[in-house]
Every structure is written in structure tokens, then in C-alpha cells.
Amino acid sequence: MTMEAAAKPGVGRTSWRFLRRNPTLVFGSLILLAMVVVAIIAPLISADPLLMQPINRLKPPSAEFWLGTDALGRDVFARTIYGAQVSLLVGFAVAAIAMGAGLAIGLLAGYFRIVEAIIMRFLDGVMAIPAILLAIALVSLTGASVLVVIIAISIPETPRVVRLVRAVVLSVRERPYVEAAIAGGAPTWKVLIRHILPPTIPPLIVQATYICASAILVEAALSFLGAGVPPEIPTWGNMISSSRLYVGLAPWTVFWPGLALAIVVLAVNLVGDGLRDRLDPRIARRM
């Protein structure tokens, strides 16, 4: 676009321009990146999140405990930092699984009419069950583990991806270039992958970020309700749940995990909005 018109802009100038055109994308990505780094280097920068010091119960923030301690004398700062691990892992994993499964099912359902009717009725049923309730039922039956939580959240998220992919496939299937490829004798799998798959990718990437945000919220809700990952793993949801009787007495025990949760989800949503503006300008102008 006009990028090329400018005579060889320097790196600094190009990135400044990128920032000015996509403030939400850059801002969101930076926050998210910072959170990922913090989650990875958690053992290096914080104390033991599981260590209970009964003598230091519900201590307000201080030089020793930056964000205070909870009702069992555990360091809120350490637990908040470690909480990022589960949230981000679940968010990214659910987005990846829902995208992969949704893409495969959506391509098949959009392209082969026989499969379509059965799959779509089945998915209508899955979507009619509120996501949190379905995840609760799955986790409470199968037993708590990070993997189970990831799968339990992916199942209600996948139909949304299938619908999106199917809609794109239906609109692309009748285009002349697809007909030309079929008439030219290209095998079905080649038509699907070379000609039908590519236009589904941009809206899919945008959808994946929103699924990531929603997965982080559902994971937190599951942990909060006691139907999430095992309680010995610190998560923002179970931190808030275990401290909820002390909101008045020790607000920091609820405030910090809540803030961390809000910042991460906000960052992911900003990335999603930024990508949408870049990848799908038609929707961008309207939303």
C-alpha cells in the first residue's frame, strides 16, 4: 500500500507507523508478551507459591510480601505470577484445539453435503448447552486435571469455529476458480487445501483470539466454582475463591488475581480487535 510509496523508511520509522496504524494490536500484543514472559520465568522472580506460613496470615502488602499474604499465609505475589501459567496455557491450548478441530470439521461440513446435515444438527445441540455448564459437567465427571479442563473448554468452543469455517466454505465453493480446479481434474483433497482452505484463515485467526479470551474466562470461572484444575495448582480463579470470605478484611487477596485476570483477557481482546481491523477491514469499519 502506501508503505511502498515512502522512500525506504528506516526501521524505527516503519515500526512507529505500524504502531500508529494499529495501536490496539501493538498495545495488546506487548501486554500479552510481557505476561507470557512472566509466566515462563515465574520460578526465577518469585517465592514459593505453595509455602504456607501460618504466622504471616492475611498480612497486607509489605517489603517482604509485595502483594500481601492470603488466609493460609501464602505469598499473593508468587501465586499471582504462577497463576498466569495455567491461564495462558489453557487459553492458548483451547484456541489451538478449537481452531484445528473446527477447521477440519468445518471444511468437511461445508464441502460434503451429506456430512453437513448430521454434523450441524449435532453441533446445534452442543451449542444449546451453555459453555460453562457443559465444561462443569465434563470436569466434574472426569476428574480435575489441566488436560481435562482444556478439553472440557474446547468442546463447547469448537462449534463456533465450525460455523465460521462452514460459512466461508459455502461462499467460496461456488466461485469460478474452484469450479475450474475441479474441472481441471484436481483431486478433492487438493481442492480443499489449495483453494478452499486459504480464505478461511484470516477470519479464523481473529476468532481464535476471541476463543482464547473466552477460554481464559471460563477456566477462571471453573476454578472459582471448584470444578477446575486441582486446587494445589495456583490459578487466579481458585485464589479468588479461597479468599472470598476475606474481601473486607484483606482486599488484596482478591484484588490482585482479579486485576491480573482482567489485564490478560483485555490484552487478548485488544489483539483480537487489532487483528480484525487489519485482516477484515469490511467488518472493522462497522464495529
Add this chain to the structure above:
Amino acid sequence: MTAFIVRRIASTFVVMAVVGILVFLLLHLSPGDPAAIIAGDNATPAQIDEIRKRLGLDDPLPVQFVRWAGGVLQGDLGVSIFSNDPVLTLIKQRAEPTIALASTTLVFAIILAISAGVLAAWKAGGVVDRAVMGLSVLAFSVPVFVVGYALVYVFAIKLQWLPVQGYKPIGEGVLPWARHLVLPTIALGLAYIALIARITRTSMLDVLAEDYIRTARAKGVSTPPLLLKHALKNAGVPIVTVIGIGVALLIGGVVITETVFNIPGMGRLVVDAIAKRDYPIIQGVVLMFSGVYVIVNLAVDIIYTFIDPRIRY
């Protein structure tokens, strides 16, 4: 139009049948013996056998499904494993607080969101518009329980304007009832408001760009009737759709809000059942909530045809 409504109702039955099969299969698809899952971790083999026999878990799956579905259709959702009470009775006992919370939230959210969306679209790019758009991203990002505890901390603990938690039946006086519902309604409604306000704005922007709006303005129609009568009515279909779809958000939120504010509704019922692995209750409440969601969306589709007579399926 009648043909459309009949077809739409038929497809609702199909969806509910799929939901029924899924809810039934949940217990049987999970790894392990369903009887052992229901009995819990400390059950003896004799207790597990007893449960298996009582629930008929030795019969082939289709037989079990037909028996279960037949019961559901007659209003028999099974019996709580823990208390032996019929699940339907337990749900009925817990229905009032949930219905109260859901309806105050619906009314509050729809009124506020549509007003905000209309104002934002009217002065697109202005202060109200930016505030609505900014706050809506925020409302999507902060989970219900974080909003809930923030509200409790400020308005109940620090300012002491409203009760911290609990629920008072409307039969014990409207004022105590309303006071207990203010904070839960706000906490539950925020994300829903954001959702509806956004779609209202988008849909209104589309309509306001159309020629007949310019014509109406040129003829001297003043702003309030122009926005409400000419524009909002035509922008209604996507808004009503999102109100219907958003009910899923509301149902998930009810479960969490009732836990935050200790409201003894259907959400608490299911959360308590998780801790005790009282599977028939989980099954019953999931089925009930899914049914509500499906029926709301059926109603939405039928309302379309009244809002916009152009819609013909």
C-alpha cells in the same frame, strides 16, 4: 409464516433431542464405571453394586436412554443421590431467586444497552460513543466474579449502602428484595450490556446511513422519533438476535453470580451438586438451562417475523 413457525418449532425439537442425548451420554462417555463415579471415592463395592442396580446401569444403553428420556418427558428428572429428593422438586424450590435475578438483569440490561447503543450511533465518534465502545471492551474482559467482589467491597463493605450477600423472597417485601438484587444484577448484567450496546450501535449505524432516514430528516422529523421510530425499529432484528444468543452468557453468569452473592438459586444448586458429585442434579439443571436457552431463541426467531415482515423463510 405459519409454515415457517411450524418448521422452526420442529427444528427446536430436534435440537432438544440432541441435547437430551448429549446430557444422557455425558455420564456414560466419561472414563470409568458410572456407578463408581456416582458413588464417590470412598464407596465400597457393595454400595457401587447397589447404585448400579437401583439406576439400572446394567441394561443396554438404548434401553437406559429410552427409560431416562421417557421419565424426563413426564417431568421426572431423577432423584438426588445425596438427599433422595426428586430433582424437579429441588429445582422448583430454587427457581424463584434465579428467575428474579435473571429478569431484573434482562430488563436493566436491555433498557440501558439499547439507550447507550442508540446514543453512541447518533453521535458516532463523539464522547458517548467512545465511552460506550471503551467500556464495552472492559466489560467483556473482567469476569463476573471479579466485578461482583469489587461491587461488594465498595458498596456493601466500605459504603454499607447495600447488603453484602443473600436473597430475600419478594413475598417478604419489595424493598428488601430489590436491595439484595442491585449488586448481583449489575455484576451479571455488565457483559450482557456491552454485547447488546455494541450490536445496537452497529445496527443503528447501518440504518442511519440509509436514504429514507435522510428523507425523513429533510421532511422535518425531529430527532427522537427519527431515532426511535424510523431507525431503531428497522435496526431491531440483529439486536433481538444478540439478546437471544446472549442468554447463554446470562445463564453461565447466573451460576457464578449466585455463588458470589450466596443466592440460593438453581446456580447454587448445581455448584453444590458438583462438590457432592450429585450427577442427576447436574444433569437436570443442565437440561433445564439448555431448554430455556433453546426456547428463548425459538421465541426470538418468531419475534423476527413480527418486527420485520420482509423476513420470509
